[in-house]
Amino acid sequence: MKSLKAQHSILADANEQIEIIEHGETGDFALIPFQQKLEQSNLYPLKPAFVEILQVNVGKMCNQTCRHCHVDAGPDRKEIMTRETMQQCIDVLRVNEQLKTVDLTGGAPELNPNFQWFVEEISKLNRHIIVRCNLTIILANKKYHDLPQFYKKHNLEVVSSLPFYSQDRTDKQRGNGVFQDSIKALQMLNEVGYGAEETGLALNLVYNPAGAFLPPSQQSLEQEYKQALKQKFGIEFNNLYVITNLPISRYLDYLLTSGNYERYMEKLVNAYNPVAAANVMCRNTVSVGWDGYLYDCDFNQMLELKVNSNSKHLSDFNINVLSKRDIIIGQHCYGCTAGSGSSCGGAVA
Amino acid sequence: MNEHYYNSKDLAKFGNVADYQKEMGEKFFAYYGEVFKDSELSAREKSLIALAVAHAVQCPYCIDAYSSDAFEKGWSESQMMEAVHVACAIRGGASLVHGVQMMNKVKEIAM
Numbered sequence: 001m002k003s004l005k006a007q008h009s010i011l012a013d014a015n016e017q018i019e020i021i022e023h024g025e026t027g028d029f030a031l032i033p034f035q036q037k038l039e040q041s042n043l044y045p046l047k048p049a050f051v052e053i054l055q056v057n058v059g060k061m062c063n064q065t066c067r068h069c070h071v072d073a074g075p076d077r078k079e080i081m082t083r084e085t086m087q088q089c090i091d092v093l094r095v096n097e098q099l100k101t102v103d104l105t106g107g108a109p110e111l112n113p114n115f116q117w118f119v120e121e122i123s124k125l126n127r128h129i130i131v132r133c134n135l136t137i138i139l140a141n142k143k144y145h146d147l148p149q150f151y152k153k154h155n156l157e158v159v160s161s162l163p164f165y166s167q168d169r170t171d172k173q174r175g176n177g178v179f180q181d182s183i184k185a186l187q188m189l190n191e192v193g194y195g196a197e198e199t200g201l202a203l204n205l206v207y208n209p210a211g212a213f214l215p216p217s218q219q220s221l222e223q224e225y226k227q228a229l230k231q232k233f234g235i236e237f238n239n240l241y242v243i244t245n246l247p248i249s250r251y252l253d254y255l256l257t258s259g260n261y262e263r264y265m266e267k268l269v270n271a272y273n274p275v276a277a278a279n280v281m282c283r284n285t286v287s288v289g290w291d292g293y294l295y296d297c298d299f300n301q302m303l304e305l306k307v308n309s310n311s312k313h314l315s316d317f318n319i320n321v322l323s324k325r326d327i328i329i330g331q332h333c334y335g336c337t338a339g340s341g342s343s344c345g346g347a348v349a
Numbered sequence: 350m351n352e353h354y355y356n357s358k359d360l361a362k363f364g365n366v367a368d369y370q371k372e373m374g375e376k377f378f379a380y381y382g383e384v385f386k387d388s389e390l391s392a393r394e395k396s397l398i399a400l401a402v403a404h405a406v407q408c409p410y411c412i413d414a415y416s417s418d419a420f421e422k423g424w425s426e427s428q429m430m431e432a433v434h435v436a437c438a439i440r441g442g443a444s445l446v447h448g449v450q451m452m453n454k455v456k457e458i459a460m
Contacts, residue, residue: 217392
């Protein structure tokens with residue numbers, strides 16, 4: 001499967017996406033504006049709480065082409081963070097100690113040729129590092145087989161998508177053979193100590209719905225996952241994060257082509273939860289694009305909505321200025337406030 | 350024909366039945382909510398039972414609601430279809446088991 005960009009889809013254009021998200025495919029689909037909901041919750045304008053996470057998207061290249069990917073990542077995407085931009089991240093971290101966590105995402109972050117160097121440099125600054133590993137990368141090539149050891153050496157928290165504990169749903173969303181490879185990769189991570197309470201090596205899994213529906217309760221699904229993975233494959237992990245799919249990029253494409261878009265958006269709006277809204281991740285995160293520009297979150301990044309601030313790029317990063325900005329919102333934000341909420345760390349309410 | 354006895358949008362209006370009988374309506378929905386909570390059976394298991402019962406009583410609203418709910422709660426397509434077969438087997442069996450009554454009657458009157 002090719003990325004939307006390679007297919008020259010109109011959805012590869014961020015402005016086209018925003019137009020559809022705000023007004024529907026025919027331009028006359030109107031739901032309660034997200035801003036109005038925030039106003040009712042006394043949260044508008046949405047402001048940062050305490051910025052402590054630097055989420056860095058090191059490139060859009062990926063060995064998988066998942067059907068729900070909001071990045072439109074894939075093997076044909078060439079956007080990749082350079083070592084110079086990574087150095088700018090390091091410089092920002094060095095002078096901003098309140099950025100306690102660095103969250104590495106992509107694409108498959110490991111496909112960036114400077115990934116290991118970058119991790120080593122961040123490690124020297126004594127920060128908590130999260131890697132959003134798609135699992136199959138570990139088996140994709142011999143040179144990646146030692147990734148579990150590398151993660152362990154730098155005490156990385158590994159967060160990995162496994163949309164379900166059965167092959168059928170996982171492969172439908174992430175591609176044929178992904179489930180089997182993911183299971184092997186999880187076993188490799190377990191072998192070096194990931195997922196076992198006593199090692200402190202955190203292995204967290206991510207569930208996201210394989211279809212046009214909201215995720216179930218995080219707590220009960222985690223128990224099911226733990227039972228099923230332990231029983232069938234002997235796999236252990238720490239936490240399950242349930243994440244709602246946002247109507248962006250390939251998931252938006254799926255919603256539109258399957259005729260589910262309007263129903264799904266109505267579902268999100270009806271499930272608006274003010275408690276989740278107060279805890280959205282954009283309030284404690286700054287997202288960095290592959291080219292060093294700054295965004296409120298990875299979703300705004302994919303919609304090319306740069307932060308509403310004079311500090312727009314790593315080269316002029318100013319945490320005080322960024323902490324006072326108004327966070328850019330849109331109808332897609334309903335995805336993070338539905339039900340128990342959704343963030344890169346799962347439910348928030 | 351544009352008019353139908355069943356309209357899928359009516360499912361979202363289910364709660365409105367309390368408008369005409371508040372006390373009974375509220376009691377029913379409180380009970381309903383309690384029934385579907387995690388308890389001795391998980392909410393997930395109850396969802397699959399509800400799906401089977403929905404087919405047994407042939408309620409289109411319930412089939413709509415519990416097809417979504419069961420799938421969202423992680424039941425696979427084949428598991429859900431097996432649940433429908435359970436409903437079918439019980440319904441079919443309920444007819445067929447009365448064949449024993451028929452046999453009894455025939456044996457009573459036949460030479």
